[in-house]
Amino acid sequence: MNSAAAQSSAAAQSSVAAQTSAAAENRASKGQLSVKVPDIRCAACALKIERELIQLPGIDQCRTSLATKTVVIDFDGIQADIIFSEIEKLGFSPILDNNEEAQLQLNQDARNMLARLGVAGIGMMQVMMFALVTYVSGPDGIEPAYTRLMQWASFAMATPVAFYSAAPFHKGALSDLRLLSPGMDVPVSIAILAAYFFSVFNVLTAGSEVYFDSVCMFTFFLLVGRYIELSSRKKYQDGVDLSISCLPVKAAIADTGMLVPISDLKINDLVRVDVGELISADGIITEGSTLVSEMTFTGESLPIEKRVGARVLAGSVNIESEIVVEVSVVYEDFVIKKMADLYIESTLFKPKFSILADRIARYFVAAILGLAFITGLSWYLLDSGNWFSIALTVLVVSCPCALSLATPVAYTVAVASLRKFGVVVSSGEFLEKLADTSRIVFDKTGTLTTGDLTVIKIVALKDVSEEKILALCAALEKVSRHPIARAFELKTDYKVSDAEYAAGLGVLGAINGIHYRLGVSEFATENSLSPPDDSGIWVLLADTDPIAWINLSDEVRRNSASLISDLSKRYKISMLTGDSQPEALRVANLIGIESYEAKASPEDKVEKIKAYQSMGDQVLMVGDGINDAAAMGIAHSSVAVSPVDIVVQEAADATLLQNDISRLSTLLGFSIQVRSVIRQNIYWAFGYNLCVIPLAVSGVLEPWMAALGMSLSSLLVVLNANRLRWIGEN
Amino acid sequence: MEAIFFLVPLSIGIIFMAIIAFVWSVHDGQYDDMDKEASRILLDEDEINNSK
Structure with a gap:
């Protein structure tokens, strides 16, 4: 029987092994x-x-x-x-x-592109060398035999460039034509093929004009632009793929220890995460406290302390001790998953400004083709030998390649930088709206302040030293897990017996035979006493008689004041809080905020924001808790600072994953930078096309100048967008 | 100068071989990871084998 059991368990084990390696064995x-x-x-x-x-x-x-x-x-x-x-x-x-196919595909794309770029580069260098011979030969020219040799040599070198390197453009143009929506590839492809075949015709019929150098340069510079675009996409995708494929496949359910695939986890499931493991779900810690490394999200390698009630993200590492996490969203809504999808969204997103540019670009392509045709025809009728080269120049010079790159390249780079910076954006629209902000409304608790309570004042009612009062409180609060208890964390030699925690009221216990109570005044003493003033939270320490009032308040964040003084130069600043008037005044004075509203309910916050909006302000709401969610929804844009609740993150347009509010200033500056980069790109691309087309039509430009100009213009747009790679460093 | 009629086609032939070699090396994945290859020369092979 034993052996049968052993056999069946062995069979079970091998079936598990078979399952886990099934994908591999396939x-x-x-x-x-x-x-x-x-x-x-x-x-x-x-x-x-x-x-x-x-x-x-x-x-x-x-x-x-x-x-x-x-x-x-x-x-x-x-x-x-x-x-x-x-x-x-x-x-x-x-x-x-698990994302193997997409990964291999992207790798394959990158390799193809590199091979094409390399071939175009080699071809361009050779053809330029051959072309140079005819350029420098002077007015007398060289012997026709040598010219013909150079033409044939260029022909040989330009052929792989025109068909192998430029293949993506031809393919794109074909599918554009099939869909009857001429895109950027159509004029590019026509220009390359027309220049190539016209030159081939001249080589075969011993004509004089060849444009193989233009063909190669044009292809090479366009491919450089595409290659840069592809590599930045690949870099982003690699990073995201890596973090997603490193997620644990299964999560351990806390009570049963059963292993469940993380995609099957439901909201409110409790999962156990062992030391050194990756956290398997987005959720809230319900048991244990630990250090967590959130490097995947924030780039910050130092682990952060997380206690009960703190939010953890799937994909971060649990470093110190075992925890139990209550799952708060399903797999598809994990932040790490959202970040993966964000790239696609952001590349599809078009700000209003560029929608206009796109619409114009579409007519542009049709107009270019017509213009090139009419120009060529007119010069032909004027009996100019240059009619073809002029038509070609018009085609190349007016191609709005830079215009079509202007926005997507900038957004791609911006989103990748934001991700490294620890900001998750819900849509590309956010950056556009953020740049228009004129007033910033802050929540107080947890946003401008840390949300951690500290003792700020002690009013002794008996002749007892403050040290002793604090020590007594610390000893009593040891049994409590309430946030208030954290205000009293200090070393004490007092031994407490019969300690007890009364939820929502306070703690009680005996120290050296004396019974103490610490908590709200009704709990601590039978005689109801009112606190010295109404700022912050007051708790009462008492034995048989009241001993002392202790005033607790949350600490202002270390960098709140410098953030506000920095922002108030550029924006109108307001603070809304549900706390009492004196407390709001204290914080407002500490930080330097002039406009604030105390005792504001979530509804009041919404009303207040509406009022600001009716005054013509573009409002950015910065908050962290559920009580801010409604206000975030109504504001033009909103940022959640390291929120605990998923609801808040859903309501906010962007989330600062790191608990560091000073990043807000950088984020605002960055949004303006993104907007100006996109505008510069669009203005440049349009301006360039408009200035150069008349020159081309009048026959001043050579085709190679047009190719170089157009490619440099695209390159300039890509490089300008790449300035967005460095966020917050300048 | 007649040599040029032989040398130019010859050079084109060599370039085509170079192009083929380049395309082959790209598709072989030799350019996939520049970081690793860059530091390959810094590593002592014996050391790795000994530490096995």
């Missing part, structure tokens, strides 16, 4: 395997894996990438799980890459 014993190894930290790790794996029989090729922390293995005659265990033996923890 690939049989031959094929390609892509494995994420998150603990590849340096080139030495990467090379070590490569060197050791390649020695295994059955592994044909093995490539590790330090940038994406991926190992790609070509194998024949070895099981995938053996490869896994070999990587594990080397001291790494491999994860099956």
Whole structure:
């Protein structure tokens, strides 16, 4: 019987093993395997894996990438799980890459693009060299035989460029034409092919004009622009893919210990996270306190202390001790997942400003084709030998490539920078609205203040020293988990017996035989006493008689005052709080806010924001709690500072993941920078096209000048957008 | 100067070989990860094998 049981348990185990490696075994014993190894930290790790794996029989090729922390293995005659265990033996923890196909596709795209770019570059250099011979030959020219040789040589070098390197443009143009919506690829493709075939015709018929140099330069510079765009996309995707594929596959349910796939987790499930593990769900800690590293989100490697009630994000690392997390959103709504989807959203987003530019660009393409045709025809009728080169120049020079790149490139770079900066944005629209802000409305508690209570005043009613009062309180509060207890955290030698915590009222216990009570006045003493004034929170310490009033208040954030003094130069600042008037005044004075409203309910906050809006202000609401959510919804834009509740994050347009309000100033500055970069790009692209077209039509420009000008103009737009890569550093 | 009629086509032939080699190396993944390759020369192979 024992053996039967052992057998069945062995069978169960092997079926589990089979399940976990099922995905790997699907690939049989031959094929390609892509494995994420998150603990590849340096080139030495990467090379070590490569060197050791390649020695295994059955592994044909093995490539590790330090940038994406991926190992790609070509194998024949070895099981995938053996490869896994070999990587594990080397001291790494491999994860099956679940986003493998998308990843390989993007890799393939990047390789194709690089190959095309390289071929265009080599071709361009050679053709320019051959063309130079005819440029520098002077008025007398060189012998026709040499000219013909150079033409044939350029022909040979330009052919792969026109068909292999420029293939994406031709493909794009074809599908554009099939959909009857001519995009940017149509004039590009027509220009390349027309210049190429016209030159080929001249080579074959011993004509004089060839434009192979223009073909190559045009293709090369356009590809440079596309390659830069693709690599910035790939870099972003790599980062996101890495963090998503590093999420644990399964989560442990707290009471049963059962393992559940994280995509099946439901709201309010309790999951257990062991020390050193990745947190498996977005949620609130309900048991235990620990240190958590949120490097994935904030780029900050120092771990942050999290206690009961704190919010944790899936994908961050639990460092210090075991915790239980109550799941607050389903898998699709995890912040880490949202960040992955954000890229796609942000590239699709069009600010109003660029919607106009796009609409114009669409007519532009049709207009260019017409213009090029009419120009060519007119010059032909005027009996000019240059009619073709002029028409070609018009086609190339008026191509609104830079215009079409202006906005998407800027947003792509901006969103990637924001992600590194620890800001999750719900839509690209946010950046546009944020740049228009004229008034900033702050919530007080938890936003301008830390939300952590501290003792600010003690009013002794008996002759007892303040130190003793604080020590007594600290000893009594040891049993309590209420936020108030954290205000009294200090070392004390007092021993408390019969300690008891009364929810919502206070604590009681005996120290050296004397019974003490600490809490609201009704709880601490039978005679109801009213506190000395109505600022902050007052608690009463009493034995048989009242001993002391203790005034608690939350601390103003270290950098709130400097933030406000900085922002008030550019914006109108207001503070709304539900707290009492004296408390609001105290904080307002400390921070330097002139306009504030105390005792504001969530409804009052909404009304107040509406009032500001009717005065013509563009309002940015900054808050952290549920009581701010409604106000955030009504404001033009809103930022949540490290919120605990998911509701708040949903309501806000953007979330500062790091609990550091000084980043708000940088964020505001950045939004203005993004807007100005986009405007510069659009103005530049439009201005360039409008100025240069008359020159081209009048036949002043050569085709190669047009190609260079257009490509440099696109490049300028891309480089200008790349200024957004450095957020908050200048 | 007649040599040029031989040398130019020859150079084009060599360039085409270079292009093919380049395209092959790109598709072989040799440009996928510049970071690792950059530091390969700094690592002592014996050291890694000994620490095994």
